[in-house]
Amino acid sequence: MHDDIGAELSRINVACENVKNEFKDLATLGSQLDQIQKSSGQVIENIGNVIWALNPTNNSLISLIGYIREFAVDYLEMNHVSVSFFATELKVDAPINNDTRIQFFRIVKECIHNIVKHSSATKSYY
Numbered sequence: 001m002h003d004d005i006g007a008e009l010s011r012i013n014v015a016c017e018n019v020k021n022e023f024k025d026l027a028t029l030g031s032q033l034d035q036i037q038k039s040s041g042q043v044i045e046n047i048g049n050v051i052w053a054l055n056p057t058n059n060s061l062i063s064l065i066g067y068i069r070e071f072a073v074d075y076l077e078m079n080h081v082s083v084s085f086f087a088t089e090l091k092v093d094a095p096i097n098n099d100t101r102i103q104f105f106r107i108v109k110e111c112i113h114n115i116v117k118h119s120s121a122t123k124s125y126y
Contacts, residue, residue, distance in 0.1 A: 006044055013040045053102050061094040064101050068108050079116040082123050 016037040023029050052058055069085050076083045115121055
């Protein structure tokens, strides 16, 4: 089910980009399409986050670090911030409860969002 929703939202997102490129001289159309594209992109991201949050096989430190890395790279590069991610390799994976994992990710996500919004960064290191 989620694949169908994500695929359709991705098509909407791409279609908006194509229409913006075709009619870039019409400022009002462009701003409306920007909003549609932004909203559909946010829905796609939220669906992915919900699926990850609900999957109990992700209740480990290694899974959390991997998800944070994937999110950070995608989000920062999309906002033209180059990313370098450094993490010590874990010898033993540690379990982490679902609520802690979700809350920790939300904190990191907000930090990354603030980097983009407030810092004018061009490079980021994690």
